[in-house]
Amino acid sequence: MSARTCGFVRASSNASAFSRTSTSHRRVWSTKNSRGRYTALAVDGDIRDIKAAIDFMSWLDTREIDLQDTTQSDLDRWLVDHSSLHRTDVSFVQWAVARRIIGKLAISRPSKRSSSGFLDEQDLQEQLRRCLNDDTIPREARIIGALVRLYAVPVSRIVELTTDRFHRDDNGAYLTLDRHPVLLPPKLALLIEEQIAQPVTDSRMRQQFGNEISYLFPGKAPGRPRNVVGTRNLLNQFGLPVLSARNTAMIEAVTSLPPIVVADLFGIHPNTAQRWANYAKDDWSAYLAARMATTE
Numbered sequence: 001m002s003a004r005t006c007g008f009v010r011a012s013s014n015a016s017a018f019s020r021t022s023t024s025h026r027r028v029w030s031t032k033n034s035r036g037r038y039t040a041l042a043v044d045g046d047i048r049d050i051k052a053a054i055d056f057m058s059w060l061d062t063r064e065i066d067l068q069d070t071t072q073s074d075l076d077r078w079l080v081d082h083s084s085l086h087r088t089d090v091s092f093v094q095w096a097v098a099r100r101i102i103g104k105l106a107i108s109r110p111s112k113r114s115s116s117g118f119l120d121e122q123d124l125q126e127q128l129r130r131c132l133n134d135d136t137i138p139r140e141a142r143i144i145g146a147l148v149r150l151y152a153v154p155v156s157r158i159v160e161l162t163t164d165r166f167h168r169d170d171n172g173a174y175l176t177l178d179r180h181p182v183l184l185p186p187k188l189a190l191l192i193e194e195q196i197a198q199p200v201t202d203s204r205m206r207q208q209f210g211n212e213i214s215y216l217f218p219g220k221a222p223g224r225p226r227n228v229v230g231t232r233n234l235l236n237q238f239g240l241p242v243l244s245a246r247n248t249a250m251i252e253a254v255t256s257l258p259p260i261v262v263a264d265l266f267g268i269h270p271n272t273a274q275r276w277a278n279y280a281k282d283d284w285s286a287y288l289a290a291r292m293a294t295t296e
Helices: 003-034 040-062 072-081 083-098 121-133 139-151 186-197 204-209 228-237 243-256 259-266 270-281 284-295
Strands: 166-169 172-176 181-183
Touching: 040 072, 040 083, 121 139, 121 186, 121 243, 139 186, 139 228, 139 243, 166 186, 172 186, 243 259, 243 270, 259 270
Parallel strands: none
Antiparallel strands: 166 172, 172 181
């Protein structure tokens, strides 16, 4: 059999597997929808699962591997190169194993932090770029999203920041997150200055009578900052997830600076910073890469 014919047979085999996957999802969609329980969130999850399955089988095709011949080493190599798809790959692998299309393969979970959600470094940087440059995103969301991605600050603390925490001198612009000021990127500093000069608020009472507490992100109620839940929803609406971004930013911080310095700058407890540093040492991708090397 020629290489071209083998490739066609392999592609047909993998395409057949995908057809069964999508058919299975359609049946689930139909059942849930008829019962009125198929939410928009569930739709998004199923779409991500199917896209992950397509990507995985395309990756197999480029390496001339039939789906039924996939080994644990193949799966580990895919996961090392596509760590952001870890969760979405679980559904497809479980489905394929249950139907005996592939052998009993395992998607390992060596550390607790994998369950909390993390971003690829590329995704984190792309989201930060959008925060600093995308004028279609509301200014408040851009500032808060950037602070989360740069300094791993929780939204609950960001909304409590007051305007006096910002200052500028001959060396640059600074924002005091806890006890010590941190240097701001120029674009972020300009956004904060605009926010201080023209705060976004829906409170007519605040506009009429002013407010003795100058929150950087004033809320609707006079004398109160923005609502935390509403702020998180705003960020998610523009594709700026909070938890996964903060987790990733914290990991990058503790791998670049001593934990005690991170604790001082970001205003977290030293023990918390040390725990994050320990998590960073137990990197999931490094674990898989090491295991893959022992099987080759």
